[in-house]
Amino acid sequence: MIAVDAMMVCLDLSDIDEKLVGFARSIFERVPVKKVYFVHNIKTSELSDDFREFFGDVNISDEIEGNITDIVTAHFTNAADYEILVSEEPNTEIILADLVKRYKIKLTLLGKKMSDKSTGALGTKLLRILPCSMLVFPETAQFPIQRVLVPIDFSDASLHALHLSRNLADQLRLHLEIMHVYRLPSQFFPLISEEKAVKKAEEVVKEKFADLQKKHPEIAGIPYTLVRAANKSIAGRIAQQLEKGKYDLLVLGLKGNNPLPSLSLGSVPTEIYNTDINVPLWLVYSEDVIK
Known part of the structure; x- marks a missing residue:
């Protein structure tokens, strides 16, 4: 029987997150999954001086975690053991690879936009370096x-x-x-x-x-x-x-x-x-x- 000890779901704070979390729930309902990690990395290079000056001392990590929590709880309340991880690192692919090793992730779920909306550069990098199997969910895909x-x-x-x-x-x-x-x-x-x-x-x-x-x-x-x-x-x-x-x-x-x-x-x-x-x-x- 196929079972997944740990699954990582990569979120990017875009419209596809809602479908991605819903797909993760669909997987959980059909395949035994012990724990799900919902992750997002805030690239520190994207937090410009103008951003910091405008928003002041706002804890952006807490705000993003709260946003992700709203989406996840709508699908996973009382359904699975899950954890939300928000980091602030300059290199997203490196921190995600580290999480895969640290939490012994067996499957990573990644959303993918159509080519007219995204170059898919980060996804290609993740496919090359993450030491685990990956399930790519296009924004136009359906389930089950x-x-x-x-x-x-x-x-x-x-x-x-x-x-x-x-x-x-x-x-x-x-x-x-x-x-x-x-x-x-x-x-x-x-x-x-x-x-x-x-x-x-x-x-x-x-x-x-x-x-x-x-x-x-x-x-x-x-x-x-x-x-x-x-x-x-x-x-x-x-x-x-x-x-x-x-x-x-x-x-x-x-x-x-x-x-x-x-x-x-x-x-x-x-x-x-x-x-x-x-x-x-x-x-x-x-x-x-x-x-």
Whole structure:
């Protein structure tokens, strides 16, 4: 059974906070969660001299904590063990990474605005450095969740995401589907006809799925779709499949095996995060990768 010892919810004092807290409550109602931390960091660099001169000795941390408390209590009164943490640090991503380690956070919930409202720069940084799995909730997303899509590339990371998704689907009675995006070696055209190349590529992938199902019988009954990348990126095809299949959750495994933080996230998760998708995105690390 999937359970979360500690979950962190990152709030930014914008309109999305209300939906994010509501989504956190939805998770709490369906998955065992021991404790929830609602956090916000006030970047000290944003507190200008003009601000301090205008507001004087107002304790901004207390004011923000009170605002967050109003939102949280509307959803979590007598429902969960939670704590509100407001900090004043120059670097938000560093303090949040520290909180993840200090409180042994297993899952971080992060809101995401559409690209016309935000660059998503902070979110991208958090995805790269937080040592835990992350659940990204776009402002246009809805809940609860019924249909789940798991793209796999047959790597250990994607198989971990698949097993986790299968457990979640069984636990919550969700409909789960797998997809795989393949590419053709275009440098061989026109020596080999495109039709033959597609047929051969799909045969190879189907053999991989057959081998996978033999090794892991528990995933044998999950339907899967093969999609050719063609003139689109892998992330682009995944986004297209999301819209086509009317899914409610996308799950991607993160490798995290590169010692350079700027390279550990992977190109597909990064591109998906920077795409205006309308469903929550669950980016999962295995425990071994986190350690």
